[in-house]
Amino acid sequence: MKLVIAKPSFDALTEVDPDNLQFSSEYDTLKYQTKGTITLTINQANYYYSEHIDFPDMWLYYHYAYITVDHNLGYIPFFTGYTLDNPIGYASVAPFFEGSFIGFILANIYADTTKLYFMVNFVSGQNSGNVSFDFSYRIFKNELDII
Amino acid sequence: MIIFYSKQTGEIVGTIDGRIHTEEQLNMWIGDKNETERVIINWKPKRFLDENDNEITEAKFKQLRGKKKGIRAVWEPEHENPLLIKDLETHKVNLGKFKIIKGKFEKKSKEEIDNKKKSMETLQKSQEDRATLVIDIKAKIKDKDISVEERLDAVATLLDMTSR
Numbered sequence: 001m002k003l004v005i006a007k008p009s010f011d012a013l014t015e016v017d018p019d020n021l022q023f024s025s026e027y028d029t030l031k032y033q034t035k036g037t038i039t040l041t042i043n044q045a046n047y048y049y050s051e052h053i054d055f056p057d058m059w060l061y062y063h064y065a066y067i068t069v070d071h072n073l074g075y076i077p078f079f080t081g082y083t084l085d086n087p088i089g090y091a092s093v094a095p096f097f098e099g100s101f102i103g104f105i106l107a108n109i110y111a112d113t114t115k116l117y118f119m120v121n122f123v124s125g126q127n128s129g130n131v132s133f134d135f136s137y138r139i140f141k142n143e144l145d146i147i
Numbered sequence: 148m149i150i151f152y153s154k155q156t157g158e159i160v161g162t163i164d165g166r167i168h169t170e171e172q173l174n175m176w177i178g179d180k181n182e183t184e185r186v187i188i189n190w191k192p193k194r195f196l197d198e199n200d201n202e203i204t205e206a207k208f209k210q211l212r213g214k215k216k217g218i219r220a221v222w223e224p225e226h227e228n229p230l231l232i233k234d235l236e237t238h239k240v241n242l243g244k245f246k247i248i249k250g251k252f253e254k255k256s257k258e259e260i261d262n263k264k265k266s267m268e269t270l271q272k273s274q275e276d277r278a279t280l281v282i283d284i285k286a287k288i289k290d291k292d293i294s295v296e297e298r299l300d301a302v303a304t305l306l307d308m309t310s311r
Contacts, residue, residue: 034175035165036162036164038177039158039159041160067161069161070175072175098271105270129266130262131270
């Protein structure tokens with residue numbers, strides 16, 4: 001028993017080319033579960049490491065933080081994540097990385113059987129003030145099934 | 148829509164989008180449960196329209212639903228500021244522009260919003276500027292087209308950028 005919806009002018013009873021079908025239960029599909037947004041705010045006073053460099057003569061401060069979404073599915077789901085406004089005005093598929101000779105930003109999303117983790121690791125010349133990173137996420141019912 | 152916010156500051160930390168939530172979504176949480184709280188915004192069908200956009204009763208709607216094309220319900224958020232919730236749902240409004248105080252939404256001051264935007268812009272701009280300058284200096288050194296004086300100027304510029 002199967003369910004097939006063919007594109008206009010094709011016969012669902014006989015058509016086998018997937019390009020001519022709108023839906024076929026013979027192929028697995030992603031089952032959407034949840035979407036949402038996350039804002040991760042980092043207080044730069046809470047840096048985990050600092051170092052002085054000679055060229056240019058300055059202090060560098062290393063920052064790391066994460067926030068979680070508890071999905072509680074009991075397995076690692078298929079998920080997607082995006083960083084918003086980074087660069088400003090753009091959406092990037094996570095992981096997002098940008099680096100130069102004395103600075104970098106890494107924004108990543110990863111998952112285990114209970115949570116999605118939104119993390120940011122970056123270095124800046126600042127040890128005060130807040131910096132916020134916005135993410136968007138999608139979780140599907142499908143099990144990722146790769147590890 | 149479920150909105151999660153910091154118990155301490157009222158800052159919104161994340162959302163679970165949607166108008167009707169499954170049991171699984173209601174079991175989800177954003178952030179540390181000891182540090183964040185949630186507000187669940189319920190949506191309910193408030194008005195019922197026929198195929199010509201004329202308002203009809205709920206009883207009439209139930210009677211015609213599925214039998215006639217164009218019959219529909221208009222859903223509204225159950226909140227004192229439905230327009231804000233509608234904008235949040237479509238992400239016309241950045242979540243970072245609001246915080247929640249004692250269960251109520253409060254618009255952040257322009258200064259708070261500007262500071263947030265400025266800190267991110269400064270971080271990105273200084274990274275881009277440094278990268279561009281380094282590429283420029285490298286190109287000049289390769290072409291042996293840079294004097295000691297120019298090198299010192301470049302260092303001074305870098306120092307100026309990093310002290311911002």
